[in-house]
Structures are given as structure tokens and as C-alpha cells.
Amino acid sequence: MQINITRKNAGISDSLRSYIESKLQGLEYRYQKIVDAQVLMSEEGRDNFVEISLHITGVTLFAKGDGANLRAAFDSCVDKLDRQLSKKKSRIRRKSLTQEEAILSGKLIAEERRDEAVEEEVGQPVLTFDPDEELDQQEERTGT
Known part of the structure; x- marks a missing residue:
């Protein structure tokens, strides 16, 4: 899986980058058909926002989250994507x-x-x- 991480108006620390990559690799471990992931991080005042787009064969899943810090915002997005992927996988199983x-x-x-x-x-x-x-x-x- 190819991961593209972008942060507006600031750089990304190595620890944050490795945290993001490890969480997304965990999603890929459970749902093998993920092609790539786009992560966009931004800060507006005290608010932190994260948007993640996952491209799966034939489908694009999207989640948006906010939190007290970037890791909390990222975790809320990953939780949303995990639920979306779980629903998608169960639909595929039901149809097959x-x-x-x-x-x-x-x-x-x-x-x-x-x-x-x-x-x-x-x-x-x-x-x-x-x-x-x-x-x-x-x-x-x-x-x-």
C-alpha cells in the first residue's frame, strides 16, 4: 500500500509519520485490498483536523476527524474507516x-x-x- 501524508503549514515529525504508517498498515493487514491512502492534516487555531482517503479496488472510502491533537484526530479517522471497511467486507461476504x-x-x-x-x-x-x-x-x- 502506498501512503501519502500531507500536513498544511508545517512538517511531519518522524514519530508521527511512523505512527500513521503503522496504524494504516494495521488496516491493510485486516483488509488486504487497500491500494493507497491519502492523509491530509491541518491545524486551525487550537483545532486539529485529519482527512483520510482510502482507495480500494473499485471504491474510495473517506473519513474526516478532529481532536485535541493530531494523533487523536487521526485515531478518530482510523476508527471511522475501520467501521466502513468492516461493513464493506460483510456486504461482500453476504453477496458471495x-x-x-x-x-x-x-x-x-x-x-x-x-x-x-x-x-x-x-x-x-x-x-x-x-x-x-x-x-x-x-x-x-x-x-x-
Whole structure:
């Protein structure tokens, strides 16, 4: 992964640069498809702002954060990007379920119906999302 770090109106210390690179390498370790990262840091008065753009194959993720110092602002951005990457990865996993996996996991709800206007293969599964089921599962995990 290529990392480009820019700071407006000031330089970047070696310790800050290595901190940023290590955090972004941690994201790359969990999500291998990250191509490059753009980090823009700025200070306005007492406020510190950080913007990060992650380029993944076919997608660009963006996070903006602020904090008492640049490391805190950077950490808030990394947390936001981690959540975005987690959601993206779970969407990809859900879409890539095979028919057998869908049946075994209980995600297969209904068979696809043949549309008279469009020729389709009969018997293809339709995966649907039940928000109530997801809430029940989350409540079981958290114990609330």
C-alpha cells in the first residue's frame, strides 16, 4: 500500500509519520485490498483536523476527524474507516454466498420467480434481509 501524508503549514515529525504508517498498515493487514491512502492534516487555531482517503479496488472510502491533537484526530479517522471497511467486507461476504451456503445458513427465503418479460433460470435463490432478525441477533450478542 502506498501512503501519502500531507500536513498544511508545517512538517511531519518522524514519530508521527511512523505512527500513521503503522496504524494504516494495521488496516491493510485486516483488509488486504487497500491500494493507497491519502492523509491530509491541518491545524486551525487550537483545532486539529485529519482527512483520510482510502482507495480500494473499485471504491474510495473517506473519513474526516478532529481532536485535541493530531494523533487523536487521526485515531478518530482510523476508527471511522475501520467501521466502513468492516461493513464493506460483510456486504461482500453476504453477496458471495453460494446457494448451498445460503440454504445452510438460513438466509435462503424464497425462490426467484420467473418474469415473463425476461428469460431467467428457474430455481435461483433470492437472499433477503430481515431487519428484525438482525436486531434479535444483536440483542443476543450484547445481552440487552
